[in-house]
Amino acid sequence: MSASLSLPSPGAALSRPLRRWLGGAVLALALLGGGYALVAQVAGERGIAPTAASADIEVKGISVDVKGKSAEDARANGWREAQKRAWEKLKGPKLSDSQLDGLVSAIVIEQERLGPRRYIATLGVVFDRQRAASYLGGAAQQVRSAPLLLIPVQDSGGAYITFEQRNPWQRAWAEFNPGASRIDYVRLSGAGGDSLLVNFGQAGRRSRAWWRSTLDQYGATDVLMAFARLDHQFPGGPVSGTFTARYGPDSRPIETFTLKADSADALPAMLAQAVERMDGIFTAALNSGKLRPDPSLRLGAGGEIDPAIQRLIEIGRAAQARKAAAAAAASGAVPRIEAQIVTGVEPGEAAVRNISVQFATPDAAAFDSALGAVRGTGGVRGVGVTSTAIGGTSVMSVSYAGSLEDLAAALEARGFSVRRGANALAISR
Template identity: 40%
Template structure:
């Protein structure tokens, strides 16, 4: 009975702990991740203030939106052409209705016959490009830059581990008109482990290469904000610092303030716009060049042994000819075979048909053409005629030409020359003291 009484509370406790773990996991996952908005197909102008009246609230609101469209197009044209807004053209409302994709309400006050609001106007990129005078509404952009937003408050630095106003401001920033090609992360999955404040302090280039390759980027931008509150819910002061590269090179910075905590999101949105201007100015000045250490090291050069060039041998042509030997005696044929076999350039002389008292046929393989073979046989005293690949040879007399004598044998260079033996000298007789010659051998 005691065991049963103890088992029931323990089972209930385990169920409560399991349910708490599930709820905690859901809350933890819900605190992460802000998907960046896709602004590739729109052009946006924000902060347009309108104050109009009308016969009723709906008419005043409609008139305010029409006014926002006109002001927004002029501001966008001036921004795209980098000219004063006074030089921007005025577009009819019918055309503006076709190229405006949406109107975002930032803040509005609606009265019975008055409308006061701060609006943002989004223009369709493809439709508005013709009227803006820019092909496709495209701007020259940088290489893909991995953006790492960092918030430092109360002595702790966070990036995308938890949702914060700085990450949200970057996620809501429309990058279509910026010359910087930002690669923004949502903070889900493995993002908090790979994109965090500690990563920006790592000097290892191998780690940086792996991270930027994973997110499809080519370089790194760090957007840091140091937020200080006077007291909870009270005025706040933020110091914004723009950094670039794996070594955290400072691009620039500025300071903004908010009167209370409710104005912090607006301050962060303004900070994003000003920091984007800092990055754009650095890009135009050439200060956002990719660090060469982020490139892969070059492959080692392996020196191969030099290849031995083969000496081209002169090409020789081996031709086959039919030689017809005409003579009334067998000796003519024998001498003709001897001449052919000893002639320079002939590889073989094969008898095909032998006729002792008529014409014999011989197949000859010769290095050269038939005219050279005929000239060589003529030099040895034969009478030669050619017709195509057939050569006819005969003797100019009743006897065949004689074979040339063999070349003389040359002495060997290694044998020493023969020397004649020297004659022996007779002994010399010298006189002695006694006057008799003394014999010396």
């Protein structure tokens, strides 16, 4: 007769209160981890502020190889020679050394080697725009474009990155000096909420309401997209880059080109060259009229719709009225004439006031629908989004010619459920 020894299972060894305590601890850790993940979306060192935001005129890539009585004298001779060559590149008139010294605001050292009596370097020369413009004439006085939001997108290994983390393509645009360009770039640092508002998903978005809200946040009128696909043959080896310049909320392609770097160390120079070439593409598109403002993104004074779009709306309404009149005539019924809402400013009209309106936005379609419905309400002079929260409650500021009760009644007539507050409304469907 053999005796058997039964051991308790590992789960049974834990008392029920202990298991309950451990379960609560695991849940707390999960909640803390989730909160950390939310903070991590906007925290961390992800921003690269533009290092060259000057409106001055910069000429890069000036190579010099000069000699002097000493190392300091050779360097001075090299800088003076770089000033002359940079001025020649700008096709400026012949000036003396002292006159050029008065126009130059900075010398940028890209590479340099200094010997006892010799100076070999690649330099950049920055000319003060205010002082140099009188010599350069129309070349420096050309009208620049409207402010255009720039979205740099890097594709590396199938991962599309804008401002979610620091990357070489964003750094190349941050180090670019647009002083001599005709494009008025709005360049973001990527810090704070930039990575949430402007990401690769935004680059593929088509909703005009979303784009208006984003562009208004940064004071831009339209958008430029700079795509860079980087293919590494092997770690530290040659890098092939395919670059595409795109324009507008529909991401219309303008031009594509390719460049190659012999090694990973040469990648920054290749990207800097790509930025210069892409700036030339955008400038050529501006000169040829391709960078026309998108009418669907522009709102006139007081929030009025662009005249071209308003004309299309009027044509559609007229066609609907003719169809309704024809149907009424065929049935023998008397056509009903509806009073049209007059949105112009009339004598004796109520003063315009700003009213905060909260609206539920479970998804992007609800966001667009609510904005469009409020904009189309009679008496509304303008609508601006002050807070966007997809999956929650967003807030808009409405300029309305009338009282809070008048706006509430008008929104209720459009099918909204309205709750009233102190100079604020909350609406929902």
